[in-house]
Amino acid sequence: MITAEEEVRGRAPGSPPEFSVSCIDDNELLMDALERRLSLEAGFAGFHRVSDFLHAADEVARWDPTIVLLDIDLPGGVDAVVLLEELVHNTPDSRVIVFTGYPQGELVARTMSLGAWGFVSKGVRADRLIDAIRRVAQGEAVIVLED
């Protein structure tokens, strides 16, 4: 049985848990801004940008982050759903949050059933995204489709 507590990693008594983020997205502006914003968060331990989408799962495995933020609309014919399956299989301890500008109920159910722990629309306030990253890092499953 999965419990929130046993999944939380790097927690020291009285301090927020440490978390690192790997981002699989082709939007440089977004990644610059997200890294900057996360740098203000207590416990933030590092940000890694996946550069090669075709070998993203291997890259993430080397980095072994707490959270993987996965844009579902990747360029170059990369199927992000297949990539999600690889990530879940290769790095089960890294929790994937699917991030998309096109939130659809079917996609939520499909990706969560494949093993994603979060689903966040790009149409929400930025603090909802940060909150989702924090909560998933602490063992919650989070879906944020609108404010």
Add this chain to the structure above:
Amino acid sequence: MQKSLPDEQFPDETPSRERHLQQLQRMAMLGTLAAGLGHDLRNLIMPVLLRLDVLAESKELPESAREDIAGIRTSIARLQRLAGGLRLLAANPFDQRDEHQLTHLPQWWHDLHPLVVDALAPNTRIEVLLPPHLPPVAVPPGTLAQVMINLVMNARRAMDDHEAPQLKVTAAASGTEVVLHLRDNGCGMDPETRRRCFEPFFTTRPREYATGLGLSTGRALMSHYRGDLTLSEADDTGATFSLHLPIHQSALGTARTWHKPSVRIALRDPRQQAVVRLLLSQRGMREWAEGDAAVRPDVVICDAASVAEMLPDGERRAGETEVRLIAIGEPNDTMTGRDIEWIASSRFYSLSDVLT
């Protein structure tokens, strides 16, 4: 029997039929473009919001700058909602998968509202009366959005010279359909226009600005989904168009008593819980919890392994249950794709069936 859009409306290989097909292709193309634009806007808006949050964290910021940030946030929020509305227009009338889609009108209107506001003159008063528990209708949200935006743009033109333009949107369930009325207080129509407005190519505007296919295509699309688009009897002022939308079969028989069933979520996997909670809220269902005013929930959604535990003692002994149980998942903690997709699929709406 499912009607076929072009054949039913235009039985022959007439120029009308061809032009209608062109019109549908145009709508599909514009819808794709609009949705793509909405997607790109969202990709650009999120970095702006993240940067604003970083800026707002600065302790040295003067109060006036904080007010500026709040103002920018307000504008961005509006842009974000507009981008969200654009994705609704992505519907392709030729996509056969749409046949299985349905629309929850209050949620649909919430998404469409920014586009409606933008399509109208800024001083237009919009009054909306959509009962929250309307049953779902068997028309895809995107198709309905395309038809509605077309009607709204017609209304705007009809209200161009009005000092206090007003648009009223109401809906009510009646028999096997929901009727959605759109009423404007514009210039109305003369008898000739009223008689011919659904004719293909009929338009009151200069030919270079209008194809005259908007209303006839809208009616054909509604007919395709076994609904209709009609014009109400002449009014003193303005015009009222009505969309007749068939209630989705899952909600038929419960339309009059469509209420928020209470559902207890007894699932162990947090991901299953999150998805089911989302689906319940989207369908206007209420989560039951211990201490709830209702003694027992209408439905329990539980793990397959814990079905027996979920039955009240008396029912376990008698071998029958008053509480409807929906068991999902394998008898372990792993959520399977098939299970959750089953919940997300239209068959989930059979939840309303089991309640009757």
